[in-house]
Amino acid sequence: MTVIIRNASVLNKEGELEIKHIVVQDGMITAIESDLPASDASAEIVEAEGKLLVPGLIDMHVHLREPGFEHKETIATGALSAAKGGFTTIACMPNTRPVTDTPEIVELVKEKAREAGLVKVLPYAAITKNELGRELTDFAALKEAGAIGFTDDGVGVQTAQMMKDAMKLAASLDMPVIAHCEDDSLVEGCAVNEGTFATKHGLKGIPNESEAIHVGRDILLAEATGVHYHVCHVSTEQSVRLIRQAKQIGIKVTAEVCPHHLLLSEEDIPGMDANWKMNPPLRSRRDVEACIEGLLDGTIDIIVTDHAPHSEEEKAKGMQLAPFGIVGFETAFPLLYTAFVATGKWDLSLLVQRMTADPARVFRLNTGSLAVGAPADLTLIDLNEEQVVDPAAFASKGRNTPFTGWKLKGWPVKTWVEGKEVWTKA
Numbered sequence: 001m002t003v004i005i006r007n008a009s010v011l012n013k014e015g016e017l018e019i020k021h022i023v024v025q026d027g028m029i030t031a032i033e034s035d036l037p038a039s040d041a042s043a044e045i046v047e048a049e050g051k052l053l054v055p056g057l058i059d060m061h062v063h064l065r066e067p068g069f070e071h072k073e074t075i076a077t078g079a080l081s082a083a084k085g086g087f088t089t090i091a092c093m094p095n096t097r098p099v100t101d102t103p104e105i106v107e108l109v110k111e112k113a114r115e116a117g118l119v120k121v122l123p124y125a126a127i128t129k130n131e132l133g134r135e136l137t138d139f140a141a142l143k144e145a146g147a148i149g150f151t152d153d154g155v156g157v158q159t160a161q162m163m164k165d166a167m168k169l170a171a172s173l174d175m176p177v178i179a180h181c182e183d184d185s186l187v188e189g190c191a192v193n194e195g196t197f198a199t200k201h202g203l204k205g206i207p208n209e210s211e212a213i214h215v216g217r218d219i220l221l222a223e224a225t226g227v228h229y230h231v232c233h234v235s236t237e238q239s240v241r242l243i244r245q246a247k248q249i250g251i252k253v254t255a256e257v258c259p260h261h262l263l264l265s266e267e268d269i270p271g272m273d274a275n276w277k278m279n280p281p282l283r284s285r286r287d288v289e290a291c292i293e294g295l296l297d298g299t300i301d302i303i304v305t306d307h308a309p310h311s312e313e314e315k316a317k318g319m320q321l322a323p324f325g326i327v328g329f330e331t332a333f334p335l336l337y338t339a340f341v342a343t344g345k346w347d348l349s350l351l352v353q354r355m356t357a358d359p360a361r362v363f364r365l366n367t368g369s370l371a372v373g374a375p376a377d378l379t380l381i382d383l384n385e386e387q388v389v390d391p392a393a394f395a396s397k398g399r400n401t402p403f404t405g406w407k408l409k410g411w412p413v414k415t416w417v418e419g420k421e422v423w424t425k426a
């Protein structure tokens with residue numbers, strides 16, 4: 001089966017747009033031509049004039065909730081939501097029920113992803129059994145089963161000794177440790193950032209140090225163990241500073257940031273609405289600016305959504321009691337495109353790189369580039385059409401987003417995984 005994507009706008013190495021025709025055969029990109037290639041009658045032609053073709057987006061931090069929380073999301077609904085958002089590779093967190101802490105659960109996640117047959121789903125495994133922080137999982141067996149890294153996302157690893165043991169073991173297996181950075185002793189009973197919103201509503205807040213203390217500790221442990229250490233959902237000025245310094249002295253640290261931490265601050269929270277509750281919380285304007293600066297100068301390597309679906313009943317419990325988390329797949333690219341690229345603040349190539357080539361580099365994935373011989377993981381995007389964010393139209397089971405009603409440009413219109421169309425706009 002041959003697919004020819006005709007007249008697509010693609011980014012060249014200099015970050016400029018060029019019109020190209022892309023030929024896909026047997027799941028691979030086999031040609032990228034300036035002149036329309038000859039085709040036989042059996043080839044499928046996709047007219048892409050006026051649209052941007054990018055490598056399929058990669059999201060290295062997502063929650064698919066299966067097994068155990070299928071009322072929030074399943075691997076199939078999550079994968080479809082990802083495809084609709086333009087993602088072709090996603091890496092799912094192990095805070096399921098049971099926790100992904102045995103090879104059997106890793107196998108189960110892979111099997112469900114295969115059945116869904118949509119995007120590539122890469123499972124992370126837990127650092128500690130049941131994410132309780134008490135006993136390491138069997139890293140070697142989990143790697144063997146297909147886990148791509150170790151993380152207790154959802155909670156921080158509370159003791160330095162446990163984290164150091166985890167890093168030593170991961171390093172010996174050439175595997176990364178991915179850390180949710182949060183010191184429990186500083187955040188008990190907190191739902192929002194320690195700052196203006198908390199003060200206004202008389203709430204106890206989550207301080208910046210609760211995140212940055214772990215970042216600092218773990219950087220020292222990464223230096224001592226030589227592991228590849230990756231920081232989850234960076235949200236504070238202090239974390240950015242510590243990561244920048246660590247990189248400068250050659251410590252193997254990488255980091256991610258979420259769209260909401262680049263776009264929203266605590267000042268934007270309209271009231272006690274749990275669709276604005278996530279962990280880490282929306283921080284101060286100063287933190288937002290530091291995260292943006294970190295992403296631009298490469299201190300922060302990649303953008304992830306931390307897609308965290310919850311049911312409407314759960315989110316209806318209110319700011320204090322509802323679970324943390326917001327969905328992300330279907331709004332990520334249009335949000336960032338509209339806020340940063342359409343306004344002229346960022347180059348389009350920077351946004352695309354931080355969602356494709358950079359995650360592929362950081363996690364050594366064989367995808368994320370538009371090149372002959374690369375897998376045909378591709379996303380076609382309409383940069384001009386405006387749409388309003390409508391959670392009722394999400395493919396995800398989750399409706400929990402603070403971005404309802406935002407008018408955005410840059411919507412994906414078609415997504416291919418290894419040459420197979422997995423989503424197309426109706």
Ligand SMILES: NC(=O)N[C@@H](CC(=O)O)C(=O)O
Pocket residue numbers: 063095153154155180277278279280306308309323324325326
């Ligand atoms: N980010 C969140 O607010 N929630 C995540 C957990 C996590 O990413 O730490 C979840 O699992 O719901």
Ligand SMILES: [Zn+2]
Pocket residue numbers: 153154155180232233279280
């Ligand atoms: Zn987390």
Ligand SMILES: [Zn+2]
Pocket residue numbers: 061062063093153154306308
């Ligand atoms: Zn998460």
